[in-house]
Amino acid sequence: MAGARGLALKRPSAIPGFGLALGFTLTYLSLIVLLPLAALVLKSASLGFAGFWDVVTGARTLAALRLSFLTSLFAATVNAFFGVIIAWVLVRYRFPGRRLFDAFVDLPFALPTAVAGIALTSLYAPNGWIGSLLAPLGIKVAYTPTGITIALIFIGLPFVVRTVQPVLEEFDRELEEASATLGANRRQTVFHVVLPSLLPAILTGFALALARAVGEYGSVIFIAGNMPFISEIAPLLIIIRLEEFSYPQAAAIGTAMLMISFGILLFVHLVQAWARRRFGQ
Amino acid sequence: MSDASPLLVSETRGPAVTTERLPVRIILITVGVTFLILFLLLPLAAVFVEAFRAGLGAYVAAITEPDAVAAIKLTLLGAAIAVPANVIFGLAASWAIAKFDFVGKSMLNTLIDLPFSVSPVISGLIYVLLFGLQGVFGHWLQDHHIQIIFALPGIVLATIFVTFPFVARELVPLMQEQGTLAPSDKAGRPSSR
Numbered sequence: 388m389a390g391a392r393g394l395a396l397k398r399p400s401a402i403p404g405f406g407l408a409l410g411f412t413l414t415y416l417s418l419i420v421l422l423p424l425a426a427l428v429l430k431s432a433s434l435g436f437a438g439f440w441d442v443v444t445g446a447r448t449l450a451a452l453r454l455s456f457l458t459s460l461f462a463a464t465v466n467a468f469f470g471v472i473i474a475w476v477l478v479r480y481r482f483p484g485r486r487l488f489d490a491f492v493d494l495p496f497a498l499p500t501a502v503a504g505i506a507l508t509s510l511y512a513p514n515g516w517i518g519s520l521l522a523p524l525g526i527k528v529a530y531t532p533t534g535i536t537i538a539l540i541f542i543g544l545p546f547v548v549r550t551v552q553p554v555l556e557e558f559d560r561e562l563e564e565a566s567a568t569l570g571a572n573r574r575q576t577v578f579h580v581v582l583p584s585l586l587p588a589i590l591t592g593f594a595l596a597l598a599r600a601v602g603e604y605g606s607v608i609f610i611a612g613n614m615p616f617i618s619e620i621a622p623l624l625i626i627i628r629l630e631e632f633s634y635p636q637a638a639a640i641g642t643a644m645l646m647i648s649f650g651i652l653l654f655v656h657l658v659q660a661w662a663r664r665r666f667g668q
Numbered sequence: 669m670s671d672a673s674p675l676l677v678s679e680t681r682g683p684a685v686t687t688e689r690l691p692v693r694i695i696l697i698t699v700g701v702t703f704l705i706l707f708l709l710l711p712l713a714a715v716f717v718e719a720f721r722a723g724l725g726a727y728v729a730a731i732t733e734p735d736a737v738a739a740i741k742l743t744l745l746g747a748a749i750a751v752p753a754n755v756i757f758g759l760a761a762s763w764a765i766a767k768f769d770f771v772g773k774s775m776l777n778t779l780i781d782l783p784f785s786v787s788p789v790i791s792g793l794i795y796v797l798l799f800g801l802q803g804v805f806g807h808w809l810q811d812h813h814i815q816i817i818f819a820l821p822g823i824v825l826a827t828i829f830v831t832f833p834f835v836a837r838e839l840v841p842l843m844q845e846q847g848t849l850a851p852s853d854k855a856g857r858p859s860s861r
Binding site: 402404405407408409411412413415416419420421422423424426427430469472473475476477479480482484488491492494495498502503505506507509510515516517537540541544560563564567573577595598599601602603604605622623625626629632634637638641644645648649652 | 686687688689692693696697699700701703704707708709710711712714715718756757760761763764767768770776779780782783784785786787788789790791793794795796797798800802803804825828829832
């Protein structure tokens with residue numbers, strides 16, 4: 388990196404290894420992440436702007452992008468809601484099996500996504516444990532967008548629970564006592580004192596779950612049914628284009644996904660900064 | 669509200685003002701646990717039921733079949749190369765981020781998290797675009813008889829990409845807590861020990 392000029396070390400000679408550490412970091416980062424991503428953007432640029440726009444606004448691509456982002460938003464919202472309840476229950480209450488449930492929260496991290504997808508499909512297929520209960524009611528889950536949402540809820544849950552949990556654990560109980568002393572009832576204390584200080588963590592968890600859900604492939608393709616325009620997610624469309632050797636098209640869809648994801652993450656980041664200013668200590 | 673119920677005592681035995689009333693606690697626990705069972709435990713149960721459906725013998729036969737053994741070996745080998753590479757990177761990155769202040773630090777932080785928000789499909793795609801036959805280095809690699817895509821190097825690269833941020837993410841807060849005092853500074857201060 389060209390910049391001994393811009394480096395203002397806190398203690399110039401106290402700690403060794405800055406050049407080596409940063410140099411290695413930047414080299415590795417560039418080789419593994421930045422250059423390949425640049426290749427993606429370059430490849431999609433080979434279509435020209437008009438070509439890129441045609442691919443991205445093609446009916447099938449638009450349908451896939453819309454499906455991916457809407458199901459992901461919905462799943463991340465569900466996860467934010469139930470994730471906070473689960474984190475709350477795990478931190479604040481003692482009940483039989485608490486440790487066990489606590490351990491199970493990490494399950495979606497540990498299970499290969501394809502395995503999760505097959506398991507969910509066998510559960511929600513019309514002859515599965517849950518699907519057979521829902522079928523008489525006329526509810527179809529597997530091979531519909533509902534199924535996609537369920538898979539995305541499955542893989543996103545730990546992100547919310549695991550970001551909220553530590554913040555809740557370190558939350559100063561004296562604030563709650565003070566609030567009660569000042570005459571607030573329990574509901575007011577929870578909604579006006581505790582939850583606002585959890586908000587940045589909840590948003591972080593939401594953003595992580597959302598980002599993961601948008602890109603998810605392995606667990607979704609089994610349960611989705613993969614019908615164009617109905618249950619075909621954007622990552623699958625990339626694979627399809629790749630298998631057709633339409634590399635520029637695949638790259639264009641990938642670039643569009645990246646841009647929308649970053650837009651959403653940037654927005655969440657701004658809301659988070661606002662929440663910190665508004666509710667932070 | 670008394671905390672008499674031995675099963676559902678709140679964590680603090682202190683004043684009841686810092687916990688919810690018993691019915692609320694029971695409802696919240698029920699909602700949380702039901703959600704976990706429905707969305708996490710049932711799928712896991714389905715995996716095991718499916719795996720052992722044909723009995724333990726069939727299960728052992730399935731995972732000792734040559735194809736399965738080769739696949740498991742390849743997966744483990746890929747991870748055995750990718751994880752140490754990311755550990756070294758994580759050490760270097762967290763050392764630079766936690767111990768020094770420099771221009772573009774928050775940018776670097778964001779870039780390290782980038783692979784978290786990139787679809788695994790896209791991470792595969794980028795390496796195909798680089799090293800595939802039609803890719804940027806495709807012809808050069810073919811001329812030199814080097815295969816990356818559809819071979820072990822490709823698997824290792826993709827694994828490194830998707831696990832890229834983990835080590836650095838865990839180490840940065842830890843190193844920041846250690847502070848930026850050099851060991852010699854600490855030794856210079858009067859110590860009670």
